[in-house]
Amino acid sequence: xxxxxxxxxxxxxxxxxxxxxxxxxxxxxxxxxxxxxxxxxxxxxxxxxxxxxxxxxxxxxxxxxxxxxxxxxxxxxxxxxxxxxxxxxxxxxxxxxxxxxxxxxxxxxxxxxxxxxxxxxxxxxxxxxxxxxxxxxxxxxxxxxxxxxxxxxxxxxxxxxxxxxxxxxxxxxxxxxxxxxxxxxxxxxxxxxxxxxxxxxxxxxxxxxxxxxxxxxxxxxxxxxxxxxxxxxxxxxxxxxxxxxxxxxxxxxxxxxxxxxxxxxxxxxxxxxxxxxxxxxxxxxxxxxxxxxxxxxxxxxxxxxxxxxxxxxxxxxxxxxxxxxxxxxxxxxxxxxxxxxxxxxxxxxxxxxxxxxxxxx
Amino acid sequence: xxxxxxxxxxxxxxxxxxxxxxxxxxxxxxxxxxxxxxxxxxxxxxxxxxxxxxxxxxxxxxxxxxxxxxxxxxxxxxxxxxxxxxxxxxxxxxxxxxxxxxxxxxxxxxxxxxxxxxxxxxxxxxxxxxxxxxxxxxxxxxxxxxxxxxxxxxxxxxxxxxxxxxxxxxxxxxxxxxxxxxxxxxxxxxxxxxxxxxxxxxxxxxxxxxxxxxxxxxxxxxxxxxxxxxxxxxxxxxxxxxxxxxxxxxxxxxxxxxxxxxxxxxxxxxxxxxxxxxxxxxxxxxxxxxxxxxxxxxxxxxxxxxxxxxxxxxxxxxxxxxxxxxxxxxxxxxxxxxxxxxxxxxxxxxxxxxxxxxxxxxxxxxxxxxxxxxxxxxxxxxxxxxxxxxxxxxxxxxxxxxxxxxxxxxxxxxxxxxxxxxxxxxxxxxxxxxxxxxxxxxxxxxxxxxxxxxxxxxxxxxxxxxxxxxxxxxxxxxxxxxxxxxxxxxxxx
Numbered sequence: 080x081x082x083x084x085x086x087x088x089x090x091x092x093x094x095x096x097x098x099x100x101x102x103x104x105x106x107x108x109x110x111x112x113x114x115x116x117x118x119x120x121x122x123x124x125x126x127x128x129x130x131x132x133x134x135x136x137x138x139x140x141x142x143x144x145x146x147x148x149x150x151x152x153x154x155x156x157x158x159x160x161x162x163x164x165x166x167x168x169x170x171x172x173x174x175x176x177x178x179x180x181x182x183x184x185x186x187x188x189x190x191x192x193x194x195x196x197x198x199x200x201x202x203x204x205x206x207x208x209x210x211x212x213x214x215x216x217x218x219x220x221x222x223x224x225x226x227x228x229x230x231x232x233x234x235x236x237x238x239x240x241x242x243x244x245x246x247x248x249x250x251x252x253x254x255x256x257x258x259x260x261x262x263x264x265x266x267x268x269x270x271x272x273x274x275x276x277x278x279x280x281x282x283x284x285x286x287x288x289x290x291x292x293x294x295x296x297x298x299x300x301x302x303x304x305x306x307x308x309x310x311x312x313x314x315x316x317x318x319x320x321x322x323x324x325x326x327x328x329x330x331x332x333x334x335x336x337x338x339x340x341x342x343x344x345x346x347x348x349x350x351x352x353x354x355x356x357x358x359x360x361x362x363x364x365x366x367x368x369x370x371x372x373x374x375x376x377x378x379x380x381x382x383x384x385x386x387x388x389x390x391x392x393x394x395x396x397x398x399x400x401x402x403x404x405x406x407x408x409x410x411x412x413x414x415x416x417x418x419x420x421x422x423x424x425x426x427x428x429x430x431x432x433x434x435x436x437x438x439x440x
Numbered sequence: 441x442x443x444x445x446x447x448x449x450x451x452x453x454x455x456x457x458x459x460x461x462x463x464x465x466x467x468x469x470x471x472x473x474x475x476x477x478x479x480x481x482x483x484x485x486x487x488x489x490x491x492x493x494x495x496x497x498x499x500x501x502x503x504x505x506x507x508x509x510x511x512x513x514x515x516x517x518x519x520x521x522x523x524x525x526x527x528x529x530x531x532x533x534x535x536x537x538x539x540x541x542x543x544x545x546x547x548x549x550x551x552x553x554x555x556x557x558x559x560x561x562x563x564x565x566x567x568x569x570x571x572x573x574x575x576x577x578x579x580x581x582x583x584x585x586x587x588x589x590x591x592x593x594x595x596x597x598x599x600x601x602x603x604x605x606x607x608x609x610x611x612x613x614x615x616x617x618x619x620x621x622x623x624x625x626x627x628x629x630x631x632x633x634x635x636x637x638x639x640x641x642x643x644x645x646x647x648x649x650x651x652x653x654x655x656x657x658x659x660x661x662x663x664x665x666x667x668x669x670x671x672x673x674x675x676x677x678x679x680x681x682x683x684x685x686x687x688x689x690x691x692x693x694x695x696x697x698x699x700x701x702x703x704x705x706x707x708x709x710x711x712x713x714x715x716x717x718x719x720x721x722x723x724x725x726x727x728x729x730x731x732x733x734x735x736x737x738x739x740x741x742x743x744x745x746x747x748x749x750x751x752x753x754x755x756x757x758x759x760x761x762x763x764x765x766x767x768x769x770x771x772x773x774x775x776x777x778x779x780x781x782x783x784x785x786x787x788x789x790x791x792x793x794x795x796x797x798x799x800x801x802x803x804x805x806x807x808x809x810x811x812x813x814x815x816x817x818x819x820x821x822x823x824x825x826x827x828x829x830x831x832x833x834x835x836x837x838x839x840x841x842x843x844x845x846x847x848x849x850x851x852x853x854x855x856x857x858x859x860x861x862x863x864x865x866x867x868x869x870x871x872x873x874x875x876x877x878x879x880x881x882x883x884x885x886x887x888x889x890x891x892x893x894x895x896x897x898x899x900x901x902x903x904x905x906x907x908x909x910x911x912x913x914x915x916x917x918x919x920x921x922x923x924x925x926x927x928x929x930x931x932x933x
Binding site for chain 1: 450451454482486569627628650669679788796832833
């Protein structure tokens with residue numbers, strides 16, 4: 080493990096390790112087949128810097144209006160020792176928490192370091208399980224191991240129900256209108272919460288308790304209709320938990336990916352960067368544009384090679400899995416001969432091509 | 441997505457411009473469409489920022505909300521919007537016709553119906569949300585709003601609901617309409633960008649589609665079509681201007697700040713406005729499909745029906761009760777099937793998809809027996825036979841019934857198959873006598889198409905219970921709507 084960490088350190092070069100957070104970890108599940116992304120994330124490299132030096136700066140950026148609204152909503156819900164949140168948990172979800180202790184883990188004394196906060200969180204959780212009280216933990220610090228690197232994660236709140244189950248609480252500012260919310264945003268929040276649940280379960284195992292103490296339901300707090308009032312819902316995370324934990328275990332297959340690179344390779348900025356990146360196969364699809372900073376660089380590469388995936392994953396399925404546009408066009412107009420595995424799709428392509436020409440006259 | 445559209449995309453990449461996937465226009469294009477380009481504030485549920493709206497290229501009306509978080513200013517914006525949209529809708533109610541239904545009742549139907557175009561699906565959803573946010577507002581009580589605001593809310597909700605009905609053309613999204621008629625060399629996700637899509641369909645001279653799309657993706661050269669604004673614009677231009685407006689000390693300063701805001705937002709909206717009209721020209725250049733008028737007549741009927749109802753004053757429910765939901769779903773399923781069949785029958789390029797998958801074929805008649813009469817039953821019936829030869833990958837099954845594309849009222853039953861020839865027994869569409877009407881039976885050498893599906897929608901009765909009889913499995917009879925009391929009233933924050 081330590082040689083892996085050393086190798087990854089060397090890959091990263093002189094740059095400091097970028098910090099993982101739950102969103103980036105959840106994004107790892109978005110494109111599991113992409114070796115390029117897996118290696119870059121394992122080495123904790125800042126993909127934005129790499130994309131910029133390759134000439135394709137990402138076009139993310141969040142509007143400050145969205146950020147302000149998100150922060151304002153969250154601080155409103157957590158104000159006064161999470162008073163609003165407690166009221167919500169009692170009314171909406173019927174959690175019987177008659178008296179609740181409140182622990183703010185934002186700073187331990189004057190120390191705001193992650194490691195210290197993590198130790199304190201561990202300590203408090205252990206004593207809470209022993210005592211069996213209802214408790215709210217504000218800004219707890221959790222830890223997860225990603226391919227040898229430690230990532231510190233900070234969920235919004237962790238609450239405890241009286242029968243001893245821990246729930247992760249996620250506060251998001253998007254609206255729930257007439258009981259319905261935008262599915263994409265709920266899915267993103269669910270994936271993020273799944274990472275926190277996994278981290279919390281790991282902590283439970285470390286202090287010698289059962290990971291089942293952490294509920295697989297998360298409490299999602301959103302804005303109600305068009306107002307600023309919060310509303311809560313329980314979201315079942317079992318599917319996301321399975322996906323994310325599977326991806327995290329696959330990350331230990333990093334050593335095989337490392338073999339793709341020469342031993343002195345590094346992701347440090349310089350003339351060799353382009354070659355190094357190009358040596359690792361990527362798996363670009365249009366969905367990358369919303370989750371990975373390298374998307375525009377990979378898209379340019381995919382288009383130059385004539386990749387069918389660049390037109391959408393569904394398109395590649397429709398042409399029987401053929402990955403190159405020139406092959407598709409060649410098979411369709413008869414200039415290329417198919418192997419036996421492509422006989423069916425070639426017949427369809429040729430019919431389609433012939434009929435199109437017939438209609439075009 | 442099918443093999444044909446995948447191939448069309450591949451060819452678009454090779455050719456450097458979009459390939460047509462439709463020979464006719466499958467969407468009605470109104471004489472007087474209302475084009476609306478909305479912008480909303482990031483992070484909020486439905487906080488409008490600005491809108492450019494009008495019925496002609498040079499008729500841009502720009503409405504803005506200087507401080508989008510201010511409820512009063514937002515309501516004023518919606519009132520101004522209502523002052524533009526409601527008269528537009530009312531102008532269609534002036535001309536109508538009287539019709540008699542099969543049951544003998546007379547009803548009126550407008551001769552034309554409104555059509556609102558937005559750049560993309562986001563625009564459609566935004567108008568729907570905007571409608572939802574105001575349709576429950578009270579016109580009396582503590583914080584009364586002008587009557588036009590909840591009325592606009594109900595109309596926008598009606599447009600949004602009708603837009604979900606397959607085949608309807610009252611609230612189309614431009615990107616969807618264009619993508620339905622052309623295949624570009626980029627993914628469907630990138631097709632959601634109106635400027636990039638038009639760059640592929642109609643690239644400026646000297647540039648390929650890919651180059652035009654690249655220019656379109658740069659937010660500085662082509663502001664996004666909305667309703668989401670570019671975050672760079674938000675952070676660098678919009679936020680300081682809004683802050684200046686909020687910090688203005690007196691009327692004058694506020695007016696100056698508002699004017700700056702309007703100019704800035706107009707700058708974001710104007711390019712998309714021009715793109716919308718360019719796209720409308722492109723669509724108008726396509727001839728309409730034969731069934732487009734029928735679907736528009738359905739839209740006209742729905743519009744007339746709702747216009748008569750909306751005056752009653754009850755806003756649409758937040759959630760559909762069980763019976764209405766089931767009815768809606770069934771109607772939409774039927775409409776979707778009918779739409780797909782009608783588009784295929786109208787358009788040889790669309791029919792190609794079905795020919796490639798073997799659901800339809802096109803062939804030449806090699807022999808025809810137009811006078812054959814079937815005397816086996818109680819009464820003699822005219823049942824001509826035709827021998828038809830085809831090279832399409834169609835696997836006929838003896839006994840199956842196919843519908844003729846050129847004469848949709850005529851069907852053919854497969855009697856015999858012999859290699860690439862088959863014998864079809866025709867019925868229907870030939871008149872009532874034992875001698876066929878001239879021209880209704882195919883002759884030797886005629887090219888003809890047959891399909892396994894039919895364009896006439898199935899109009900059987902739906903056997904659903906009345907609202908009061910909703911069974912307990914679906915929640916029992918829904919409660920009557922009670923207007924909310926003042927303290928439960930919706931609040932725009």
